Amino acid sequence: xxxxxxxxxxxxxxxxxxxxxxxxxxxxxxxxxxxxxxxxxxxxxxxxxxxxxxxxxxxxxxxxxxxxxxxxxxxxxxxxxxxxxxxxxxxxxxxxxxxxxxxxxxxxxxxxxxxxxxxxxxxxxxxxxxxxxxxxxxxxxxxxx
Amino acid sequence: xxxxxxxxxxxxxxxxxxxxxxxxxxxxxxxxxxxxxxxxxxxxxxxxxxxxxxxxxxxxxxxxxxxxxxxxxxxxxxxxxxxxxxxxxxxxxxxxxxxxxxxxxxxxxxxxxxxxxxxxxxxxxxxxxxxxxxxxxxxxxxxxxxxxxxxxxxxxxxxxxxxxxxxxxxxxxxxxxxxxxxxxxxxxxxxxxxxxxxxxxxxxxxxxxxxxxxxxxxxxxxxxxxxxxxxxxxxxxxxxxxxxxxxxxxxxxxxxxxxxxxxxxxxxxxxxxxxxxxxxxxxxxxxxxxxxxxxxxxxxxxxxxxxxxxxxxxxxxxxxxxxxxxxxxxxxxxxxxxxxxxxxxxxxxxxxxxxxxxxxxxxxxxxxxxxxxxxxxxxxxxxxxxxxxxxxxxxxxxxxxxxxxxxxxxxxxxxxxxxxxxxxxxxxxxxxxxxxxxxxxxxxxxxxxxxxxxxxxxxxxxxxxxxxxxxxxxxxxxxxxxx
Numbered sequence: 158x159x160x161x162x163x164x165x166x167x168x169x170x171x172x173x174x175x176x177x178x179x180x181x182x183x184x185x186x187x188x189x190x191x192x193x194x195x196x197x198x199x200x201x202x203x204x205x206x207x208x209x210x211x212x213x214x215x216x217x218x219x220x221x222x223x224x225x226x227x228x229x230x231x232x233x234x235x236x237x238x239x240x241x242x243x244x245x246x247x248x249x250x251x252x253x254x255x256x257x258x259x260x261x262x263x264x265x266x267x268x269x270x271x272x273x274x275x276x277x278x279x280x281x282x283x284x285x286x287x288x289x290x291x292x293x294x295x296x297x298x299x300x301x302x
Numbered sequence: 303x304x305x306x307x308x309x310x311x312x313x314x315x316x317x318x319x320x321x322x323x324x325x326x327x328x329x330x331x332x333x334x335x336x337x338x339x340x341x342x343x344x345x346x347x348x349x350x351x352x353x354x355x356x357x358x359x360x361x362x363x364x365x366x367x368x369x370x371x372x373x374x375x376x377x378x379x380x381x382x383x384x385x386x387x388x389x390x391x392x393x394x395x396x397x398x399x400x401x402x403x404x405x406x407x408x409x410x411x412x413x414x415x416x417x418x419x420x421x422x423x424x425x426x427x428x429x430x431x432x433x434x435x436x437x438x439x440x441x442x443x444x445x446x447x448x449x450x451x452x453x454x455x456x457x458x459x460x461x462x463x464x465x466x467x468x469x470x471x472x473x474x475x476x477x478x479x480x481x482x483x484x485x486x487x488x489x490x491x492x493x494x495x496x497x498x499x500x501x502x503x504x505x506x507x508x509x510x511x512x513x514x515x516x517x518x519x520x521x522x523x524x525x526x527x528x529x530x531x532x533x534x535x536x537x538x539x540x541x542x543x544x545x546x547x548x549x550x551x552x553x554x555x556x557x558x559x560x561x562x563x564x565x566x567x568x569x570x571x572x573x574x575x576x577x578x579x580x581x582x583x584x585x586x587x588x589x590x591x592x593x594x595x596x597x598x599x600x601x602x603x604x605x606x607x608x609x610x611x612x613x614x615x616x617x618x619x620x621x622x623x624x625x626x627x628x629x630x631x632x633x634x635x636x637x638x639x640x641x642x643x644x645x646x647x648x649x650x651x652x653x654x655x656x657x658x659x660x661x662x663x664x665x666x667x668x669x670x671x672x673x674x675x676x677x678x679x680x681x682x683x684x685x686x687x688x689x690x691x692x693x694x695x696x697x698x699x700x701x702x703x704x705x706x707x708x709x710x711x712x713x714x715x716x717x718x719x720x721x722x723x724x725x726x727x728x729x730x731x732x733x734x735x736x737x738x739x740x741x742x743x744x745x746x747x748x749x750x751x752x753x754x755x756x757x758x759x760x761x762x763x764x765x766x767x768x769x770x771x772x773x774x775x776x777x778x779x780x781x782x783x784x785x
Binding site: 223224227231235242278281282285299 | 504506548
């Protein structure tokens with residue numbers, strides 16, 4: 158059975174998701190996955206199953222520093238938004254190699270963005286909390302559109 | 303949790319939460335609204351956010367929110383935060399992610415009746431010709447040097463490149479170029495995002511709207527603004543695009559350290575700030591002013607494009623196709639202004655997020671031909687009802703730090719709007735009312751449905767009754783393009 162990666166949740170002005178992970182690395186990967194699922198192709202219509210993609214053709218390394226997991230999570234998502242906008246790419250696979258409150262190193266793969274459904278312009282700290290649950294971790298992230 | 307009983311009614315339409323409400327409040331927090339809008343505001347977190355703004359170091363007199371208040375990031379949208387320049391803070395969250403999201407109004411000598419029969423063609427031409435929608439890039443590609451020029455000169459740069467006239471500069475807030483802008487304070491990332499987005503509309507609630515002046519309330523002021531009943535006018539609502547968002551993201555991140563450094567305790571991380579009189583504070587101001595200038599240049603290029611498109615599509619239909627700029631206002635900004643505090647003129651950082659400056663007659667910085675009547679206050683409503691042109695007053699300086707509301711304010715989440723309203727149905731319904739809408743996506747259209755917004759007539763009536771901005775004209779949509 159596929160573990161739920163994220164849910165889209167209610168927010169008055171913009172977009173929000175709740176991401177889940179059995180550990181922190183998976184949380185970060187799923188938060189990114191959820192954001193792109195909301196944002197763009199090439200995901201196809203089914204957001205929760207494995208994306209039916211052409212061979213991923215683009216790869217990027219992301220390396221960030223912060224002071225705590227929340228800042229790092231916001232930074233991570235904002236870095237991906239930046240790459241998405243400036244490089245015209247959409248990522249569907251996220252491998253978090255190093256993760257601590259002070260640093261993140263990740264490898265992301267994807268392809269040129271085909272068509273967009275949503276313009277996410279920034280990830281915010283609004284109501285952001287990384288919470289430990291009995292299944293692992295979850296975090297709610299609100300995006301400015 | 304803020305309840306209705308926590309408010310004290312100071313006077314009609316003025317509700318105040320005293321600073322005793324919470325120990326960390328430094329000043330009271332005010333809401334300008336009628337009872338129904340106050341009730342509506344209790345429905346989301348906006349009032350708690352309003353209370354939070356009163357805890358910021360250096361805030362003076364009171365922080366406040368307008369009748370179109372709704373939940374934002376950090377401070378509520380519709381909020382005004384006055385902070386002492388010498389000892390107080392400056393906060394990116396109090397300006398907003400879309401720095402200098404704003405609106406301009408163009409007037410014409412054309413009667414709406416003359417163009418109604420071809421509104422479909424007009425909307426199509428605008429939809430094809432104005433770069434809009436998600437990720438669309440414009441055709442003004444900026445070099446590194448150009449980018450820095452845009453950031454430091456704003457609309458003036460655009461005009462020097464042939465996008466518009468000197469008259470446009472005269473009729474733009476800050477003449478479309480804020481002092482204090484420094485391109486070096488803007489990150490390479492932000493500049494990269496801005497490189498090919500100049501002259502693009504963006505998505506969300508940004509739009510170009512062809513409209514009709516339905517009713518004039520104040521003949522003298524309308525005449526000064528060049529408005530008359532039955533006139534065709536054009537609204538352009540847009541901001542600083544990816545560049546402004548990146549500036550906000552960058553500084554919300556960077557100022558996290560400043561908060562610790564200066565020992566500032568915050569009830570909400572999105573209220574991150576630094577003393578205005580500090581290197582960090584000054585850097586943010588310089589970057590914000592630069593992003594603001596980018597937005598003004600953006601609206602200037604958009605206006606130029608709209609003028610060309612309409613000139614083309616109306617050739618042979620009307621003779622005089624000139625569009626002149628009535629005014630351009632920002633509603634997400636921080637300004638350095640002098641206001642009387644305890645009888646002394648004091649330099650303040652006035653943060654306006656989802657709020658519009660509303661200067662009265664005689665105020666410095668107004669175009670010569672408006673100095674006698676006051677500043678145009680442009681209130682874009684939602685695409686189904688109406689927009690307004692108001693005029694600023696001296697009373698605004700007394701009551702709201704020279705500020706008025708900015709629009710209608712959302713009540714329904716985008717998600718709920720999408721599930722409740724179908725874009726296709728909406729377009730059909732609007733068409734039956736004589737309004738033609740074209741948007742980038744049906745879902746996007748549904749999210750912007752009139753039902754998702756507060757009642758703009760109500761919001762404007764509060765502001766008018768308070769005397770902080772007076773009604774000049776009510777304007778109704780004919781044709782709208784949305785990103």
